Amino acid sequence: MRIKKSGYFASIASFVTGIVALSVLIGWIIFNSAFKTGAPGIFSFKFHTSLCFLFSSVALFLLNKKRERSSELIIAHISIFLALILAGITFSEYIFKCDSGIDELLTNYNLTTNQYSAQMSFISSIVFILLNVSFLLLNYKRFHLFVQVLLMFGIVCLSFNLILVAAKLNYSKPNQFIAAALNVTALFLILYGGTLFSRKLIYLKFSFEKKIAGCFGLVLLVLVIIFVSIDKNNERAKIIEQKVEHGNQIIIKSQKILGLVLEMETSIMGYVISGKDVYLDSYNKLFPQVNEAITDLRTFTKQDSLTHLWADTLANIIASNITIRNQIIEERKTKGYEAAYDLFHTSLAQRKMNKLREMVNKIEDSKDQSVTNLEAEQVRSSLDTKRTILLFQIVIFSLLIIAFLVIYKNTRERNNAKEEIVKNNLFLETVLDNIPNMLFIKNAGDLTFLRFNKAGENLLGTSREVLIGKNDYALFSKEQADEYVSRDWKVLGQKEVIDFPEEKLATKFGDRWLHTRKLPVFDSNGKPIYLLGISVDITEKKIAADQLKKATEEIYDLYNHAPCGYHSTDADGRFVEINNTELKWYGYRRSEIIGKMKFFDLLTIESKEGYECHYTELKKNGFLRDVKFEVIRKDGSIFPVMLNSSAIYDAKGKFFRSRSIITDYTDRKKLDDQIKKFNQELEIRVEEQTAALKSSNTDLERFAYVASHDLQEPLRMVSSFLHLLERRLGEDLDETNKKYIDFAVDGAERMKMLIQDLLEYSRLSSSLEVLKEVDSNLIIQNVLHLLDFDIQKENATVQIHPLPVIKARGPQIQQVFQNLVGNALKYRNNTPLKIEIGCMEQDHQWQFYVKDNGIGIEPKFFEKIFAVFQRLHSRKEFEGTGIGLSICKKIIQKHGGNIWLTSVPGEGSTFYFTIPKMIS
Numbered sequence: 001m002r003i004k005k006s007g008y009f010a011s012i013a014s015f016v017t018g019i020v021a022l023s024v025l026i027g028w029i030i031f032n033s034a035f036k037t038g039a040p041g042i043f044s045f046k047f048h049t050s051l052c053f054l055f056s057s058v059a060l061f062l063l064n065k066k067r068e069r070s071s072e073l074i075i076a077h078i079s080i081f082l083a084l085i086l087a088g089i090t091f092s093e094y095i096f097k098c099d100s101g102i103d104e105l106l107t108n109y110n111l112t113t114n115q116y117s118a119q120m121s122f123i124s125s126i127v128f129i130l131l132n133v134s135f136l137l138l139n140y141k142r143f144h145l146f147v148q149v150l151l152m153f154g155i156v157c158l159s160f161n162l163i164l165v166a167a168k169l170n171y172s173k174p175n176q177f178i179a180a181a182l183n184v185t186a187l188f189l190i191l192y193g194g195t196l197f198s199r200k201l202i203y204l205k206f207s208f209e210k211k212i213a214g215c216f217g218l219v220l221l222v223l224v225i226i227f228v229s230i231d232k233n234n235e236r237a238k239i240i241e242q243k244v245e246h247g248n249q250i251i252i253k254s255q256k257i258l259g260l261v262l263e264m265e266t267s268i269m270g271y272v273i274s275g276k277d278v279y280l281d282s283y284n285k286l287f288p289q290v291n292e293a294i295t296d297l298r299t300f301t302k303q304d305s306l307t308h309l310w311a312d313t314l315a316n317i318i319a320s321n322i323t324i325r326n327q328i329i330e331e332r333k334t335k336g337y338e339a340a341y342d343l344f345h346t347s348l349a350q351r352k353m354n355k356l357r358e359m360v361n362k363i364e365d366s367k368d369q370s371v372t373n374l375e376a377e378q379v380r381s382s383l384d385t386k387r388t389i390l391l392f393q394i395v396i397f398s399l400l401i402i403a404f405l406v407i408y409k410n411t412r413e414r415n416n417a418k419e420e421i422v423k424n425n426l427f428l429e430t431v432l433d434n435i436p437n438m439l440f441i442k443n444a445g446d447l448t449f450l451r452f453n454k455a456g457e458n459l460l461g462t463s464r465e466v467l468i469g470k471n472d473y474a475l476f477s478k479e480q481a482d483e484y485v486s487r488d489w490k491v492l493g494q495k496e497v498i499d500f501p502e503e504k505l506a507t508k509f510g511d512r513w514l515h516t517r518k519l520p521v522f523d524s525n526g527k528p529i530y531l532l533g534i535s536v537d538i539t540e541k542k543i544a545a546d547q548l549k550k551a552t553e554e555i556y557d558l559y560n561h562a563p564c565g566y567h568s569t570d571a572d573g574r575f576v577e578i579n580n581t582e583l584k585w586y587g588y589r590r591s592e593i594i595g596k597m598k599f600f601d602l603l604t605i606e607s608k609e610g611y612e613c614h615y616t617e618l619k620k621n622g623f624l625r626d627v628k629f630e631v632i633r634k635d636g637s638i639f640p641v642m643l644n645s646s647a648i649y650d651a652k653g654k655f656f657r658s659r660s661i662i663t664d665y666t667d668r669k670k671l672d673d674q675i676k677k678f679n680q681e682l683e684i685r686v687e688e689q690t691a692a693l694k695s696s697n698t699d700l701e702r703f704a705y706v707a708s709h710d711l712q713e714p715l716r717m718v719s720s721f722l723h724l725l726e727r728r729l730g731e732d733l734d735e736t737n738k739k740y741i742d743f744a745v746d747g748a749e750r751m752k753m754l755i756q757d758l759l760e761y762s763r764l765s766s767s768l769e770v771l772k773e774v775d776s777n778l779i780i781q782n783v784l785h786l787l788d789f790d791i792q793k794e795n796a797t798v799q800i801h802p803l804p805v806i807k808a809r810g811p812q813i814q815q816v817f818q819n820l821v822g823n824a825l826k827y828r829n830n831t832p833l834k835i836e837i838g839c840m841e842q843d844h845q846w847q848f849y850v851k852d853n854g855i856g857i858e859p860k861f862f863e864k865i866f867a868v869f870q871r872l873h874s875r876k877e878f879e880g881t882g883i884g885l886s887i888c889k890k891i892i893q894k895h896g897g898n899i900w901l902t903s904v905p906g907e908g909s910t911f912y913f914t915i916p917k918m919i920s
């Protein structure tokens, strides 16, 4: 099988034929009979035959090559034409019985003493012509089938020839018109077989039908041959029978002649001895009978020239014999017995008689021999026929066995194929049913549905039993069916796959949109037999696409009619897109701008100056924010714009486009200018007011300081004179006056305290103390030491968390802690007093706190208590001047910090203050 497929058989065949042909040719050239024949003394090749074999083998070898080069093709064709010329001329010589002289032309040099003729046999010439014509037709595919049949026919004929020659049947005298020599036939078979299995033809498979037809054709041919053979044998037997009969007749007739002549002889003898006329009469009577018998013989042998010649000779002998006999009669009549007797016994007369006898015997012998030969030939012929019939019976039997094997094999293959088809169908059905898209098959003739998959059933909401066998008109509206059918015909007519991107389909569940692909399915002759349709349900996609389209339109509308300008530029800064708003501002048409102008071209000379710098910045940073330019409109007018851009980079990170928003800056510019003007005015006013405030503050602080400083002296005087007055009057003072003087002294003392507090408060403003690093822990230790007495008195628990080192004015911070802890000790309730001091670190500051569980403060007083001299309690309830927290607030503010509190009345308060970590 592999040999057949790869065309090796053809190569081997051409190689073998070529070698044999070449060796024979060499044999002819050097005149060596051993070379010339495959089997010396039995068969030989003619010179021309070998030449043609060589040409044919070269042609087959080259044509069988996988990829023939053009030079090889040329050589192959030259070989074919040479073989055709040689075989064709020989063929013509046989047909027209002429001599072209080609034998002498080709073989003159070596054939002077040759016993063989160079001319090939008639049958060989035909076989070569057919073979080389086949070679020529191998290049045309449409003739391949014809060539295959031709070669097979040739192989069959050659095979029969081979069988007959090999069996030596009926070919004791080979007929050159039908029989070729054994070796020639064998080589022809190899060449024909090689060509049949050559690379150019092996694709043509021997189908089952071809094989069976071939077998039965051969059987028929064999039967015909048998019948012809039997018929011919019968005919030949009849002829032989006739020939035997004819021979027998000749023998009888010649014996009859001899009998008559002998009788004549006896009559003459009687006449010579007796001289009686009665013998003479008898002789005379016999005479015409002899003549008649000879004439009869001659007429009978007319067809057979040899026997006819013998009959003539016999007639002549008899005629000369009769002449002598007549002389004897004459002698007896005239000279008497003695003379006649002498003459009768002369050697001449005897010789003549003997000759006659010899002749008759010769005829008899010859005919006997020929009859024997004919009978033997008949026996041999009938034996040949029997053997032929037996041989062909074997052939028929073999062919029938082959046919049976082919049918058996084919039946098995068919059964396997059927099973395979059933399996494949099942597989296909499963695949089709599990494809999520609708799939249908229509008959190409009437467009009725032949197949529907599950997805199709689900889509239409109809089972396939209902759908199959129906056409579109039975399932859809006429309008829809018309459309589908026209599309189907288009596909079938154009014989190609056509896509229908949007096809509406009315289903039980409402209208659906399909993307359908339709394609024709062809039979082996290329005629469309089915129409296959595959539909994808794109309804959701279409809805989404429609929505997207609408949204895109809306966005585009928004883009075009936005209250600001949008544009995109390419890497060179040339406009690639621009919205209507911006176009309107510039006064140009889109076609004048897109791809032609740059944003740069629209700028005023002043704006152009900074543009390059901004553009480089955009490419580098990827954005531009609020850059102001002045743009020249088409009509030459100028207007200010503000540009915000972002850069777009390609996959390689190269800048290739910018997208910009342009704002008309005309109104904003006016507004900006106004704001600028207002701001400037405001700044001047603030500066003026600040200066005024500063001076009034300074005045006020100076006044407070002076007032508190200066008021201390008269107060001290009031206080000391009151004491003096109290001492002087001593015992004279009644209780009421004493009480009045105490009130006055107390008032003066309080006044003094107030003034001192005020003085301290005002001093804070003018403090020139610098910031230093101080340890808050040490500060707290100092405070606790100072307040130790009160702590002991109040039996308070003070909890101190680790505190940081801060940059501050140490005494002032100590004052803050002192005031806060002092207040905690002062504003307590009945529960055991607990004070907690701590600090939390924050990003840029320290947040200190002082927490107590005292009386607490109502939230509405959170602000009030930090004001100067603001108190929430009477002096009777709690001592104090109401300046402590004001001082704290001022100190903390001076440090750049803040002070506040959280408190729940009755539960306690927490005072917080912050000190920045770095104070400049």
Ligand code: ADP
Pocket: 819, 823, 824, 827, 852, 854, 855, 856, 857, 865, 870, 871, 872, 873, 879, 880, 881, 882, 883, 884, 885, 886, 909
């Ligand atoms: P003084 O304590 O001299 O009255 P301050 O300025 O220190 O003045 O306090 C103002 C007022 O805030 C106080 O009169 C008091 O009513 C209230 N206050 C201050 N600290 C506390 C505290 N720890 N608990 C409750 N009330 C307080």
